[in-house]
Amino acid sequence: NKSTWPEFEIIEDQSECNGDKSEDNTLANSLISRNRSDDTMNSLMDSFQGDDDKKSWAHFQERIAKAPEQVLRYYRNSNSKPIWPILSGRPSKDDIPKCIYCGGSMCCEFQILPQLLYYFGVENEVNSLDWASIVVYACEASCEASLPYKHEYAWVQLYSPSA
Numbered sequence: 001n002k003s004t005w006p007e008f009e010i011i012e013d014q015s016e017c018n019g020d021k022s023e024d025n026t027l028a029n030s031l032i033s034r035n036r037s038d039d040t041m042n043s044l045m046d047s048f049q050g051d052d053d054k055k056s057w058a059h060f061q062e063r064i065a066k067a068p069e070q071v072l073r074y075y076r077n078s079n080s081k082p083i084w085p086i087l088s089g090r091p092s093k094d095d096i097p098k099c100i101y102c103g104g105s106m107c108c109e110f111q112i113l114p115q116l117l118y119y120f121g122v123e124n125e126v127n128s129l130d131w132a133s134i135v136v137y138a139c140e141a142s143c144e145a146s147l148p149y150k151h152e153y154a155w156v157q158l159y160s161p162s163a
Helices: 023-028 034-047 052-064 115-119
Strands: 072-074 106-112 133-139 153-157
Antiparallel strands (some): 106 133
């Protein structure tokens, strides 16, 4: 059945956010060495002047290089912001609805990265499944804890080839 995706286990990797790990261990988990990444990023940023989507993509690639197999980013801090692959298609504050239970603000809870498409074996065809990022927002106050399931809001950022 073509609509059935393989089953994987998501393992939490603290290497990107733990400051106490050695630089050598961090580099072992990266595809690009730290110095080379900095030189490459500087070169990319110089050539991308004036194109905000390309700058955003370069920043996204730099962050993802720290954990290239990462498919999900969970944000424990309500002030955390997702990393956006492209500048266009980001939600404004007005785009994110208020919590339907308490009327409070919603914050980014987790982000599904486009790398997941690779693991699902999605082909790069005209009508295939595709996204730049999926960000799920939840109530900042974590209200209505008595409910087994709560309404959350997902923002799907699409990559437009015409952009």
